[in-house]
Amino acid sequence: MTMMLGLSLAITNVGGGGGAGGGGLPNVASLVGFGDSITAGQVASDAAHQWLNIVSAALGAGTPLNQGIPGTVLQNSNDSGGSPLTNNGRDRYVADLLGANQREMAIIAYGFNDARYTAAPTTFNLAQYAMDYREILTGLIAGGYAANRICIVSPYYITDTGLATGSAGFTGQTRAVFQQFDAAAAALAKEFGVFYADAYAAMLAGGGASLISGDNIHPTDAGHAVIATAVRAATQQSSSVPAGLFTSDDFVDTDGTIITNHTGEKGASWLPQNGYTPATPNGIKNGRMWSPTATGVYRVAADSVGISSANYYVEAVLTRVSVLAGDNVGIIGRAQTSANTLYFARYNDTAGGWQLFKTVAGSSTQLGSTIADTFAAAAQKTLRLTMNGTTISVQVGGATIISVTDSAIASAGRPGCRFGFAQSDTTGIHLESLTAALL
Numbered sequence: 001m002t003m004m005l006g007l008s009l010a011i012t013n014v015g016g017g018g019g020a021g022g023g024g025l026p027n028v029a030s031l032v033g034f035g036d037s038i039t040a041g042q043v044a045s046d047a048a049h050q051w052l053n054i055v056s057a058a059l060g061a062g063t064p065l066n067q068g069i070p071g072t073v074l075q076n077s078n079d080s081g082g083s084p085l086t087n088n089g090r091d092r093y094v095a096d097l098l099g100a101n102q103r104e105m106a107i108i109a110y111g112f113n114d115a116r117y118t119a120a121p122t123t124f125n126l127a128q129y130a131m132d133y134r135e136i137l138t139g140l141i142a143g144g145y146a147a148n149r150i151c152i153v154s155p156y157y158i159t160d161t162g163l164a165t166g167s168a169g170f171t172g173q174t175r176a177v178f179q180q181f182d183a184a185a186a187a188l189a190k191e192f193g194v195f196y197a198d199a200y201a202a203m204l205a206g207g208g209a210s211l212i213s214g215d216n217i218h219p220t221d222a223g224h225a226v227i228a229t230a231v232r233a234a235t236q237q238s239s240s241v242p243a244g245l246f247t248s249d250d251f252v253d254t255d256g257t258i259i260t261n262h263t264g265e266k267g268a269s270w271l272p273q274n275g276y277t278p279a280t281p282n283g284i285k286n287g288r289m290w291s292p293t294a295t296g297v298y299r300v301a302a303d304s305v306g307i308s309s310a311n312y313y314v315e316a317v318l319t320r321v322s323v324l325a326g327d328n329v330g331i332i333g334r335a336q337t338s339a340n341t342l343y344f345a346r347y348n349d350t351a352g353g354w355q356l357f358k359t360v361a362g363s364s365t366q367l368g369s370t371i372a373d374t375f376a377a378a379a380q381k382t383l384r385l386t387m388n389g390t391t392i393s394v395q396v397g398g399a400t401i402i403s404v405t406d407s408a409i410a411s412a413g414r415p416g417c418r419f420g421f422a423q424s425d426t427t428g429i430h431l432e433s434l435t436a437a438l439l
Helices: 051-058 089-097 112-116 126-142 175-192 199-206 221-232
Strands: 031-035 065-068 105-108 150-153 195-197 245-249 270-272 283-285 288-290 296-300 312-322 328-335 342-348 353-360 363-366 380-388 391-396 399-405 414-419 428-438
Touching: 031 051, 031 089, 051 221, 065 089, 089 126, 112 175, 126 150, 126 175, 150 175, 150 221, 175 195, 199 221, 288 312, 296 328, 312 328, 312 414, 328 380, 328 428, 342 380, 342 414, 353 391, 353 399, 414 428
Parallel strands: 031 065, 031 105, 105 150, 150 195
Antiparallel strands: 245 428, 270 296, 283 288, 288 428, 296 414, 312 380, 312 428, 328 342, 328 414, 342 353, 353 363, 380 391, 391 399
């Protein structure tokens, strides 16, 4: 028997309750849980000790509709046998959560088993989990659930022994990869503006291994109580989707994926920019993009987005994984699809600060002065390149540090990124995320 954990989902049809950023689930008249064996209540001593029932009673919803099925995952990706796993969440959410089974609130707690499955990494992986989760959330909202009546529960805490326990295909995962599924669930909650409960952190802080039963997988009654407390205290996330957004990529993918084989959340498939032919493509590690070459310049693929105006911004969160002398990393905008012509903003380690350039037909010219700044190891900086008519400006941490007038590049082109120094997957400044939106 495959040992997997459950996911629970609570959905409502009406507004009200906790607002964006608010803490604690609102009281509701009815609730549905969606997930695997932990949502189903396996190993709990009785129904009264199952976390979903505890939450439902506390919210005044009475007996919940429990759509947890033991041994299931969320994604419908092909397993090692070449077929999706039975009763996966993506395939059954319409029947189980909509129509006659729709309730006021839905609580989803999938990801534990998805994270544990290691037998088919090229087809069954983090990127597919995020993609199918996104499809479910989109479908639920389109089906009548308000964002403030959906709660995502992170994958549950698991011990090192638990990572080595399970049926064929469900052993051998690393903690680092497992926790990437937690991060993906949190990012999805923010993207859709729904409630989020970090069950992993709550269990780790509330007893860790002592909350797990003798099978090394399922929580004890005490574990269910900790999960229930975390879910009841869930916080509604502020949506991270700005008006006019046309590109978004959090680089959620399997470690080692090359950027040209990766697709982001919105309008973000990637091609090398004209004039750059990196011998080895940029890659993804720990949910960040990095470059093994000094020519890692990529734009969003020309056929993947429609940009209605040349007035937009490109923003990236940069993480300095380690100090790498000579490193320079940044973002590009108005990158033309038929020439090496673009604007770019970057942090230049050699110059010790932030810079703005234009490149026209392969010839680069600095615009404005270098703005001195330190960028320490393990630090993060948010860099934005704003193009509004002939006003081209750079913001770091929300403050404008460079602003010039330049009319050399007037058409919209594409957003993208620019790595100008060879890194490794553990050195230099990596891209945590990239977005682009109309002004």
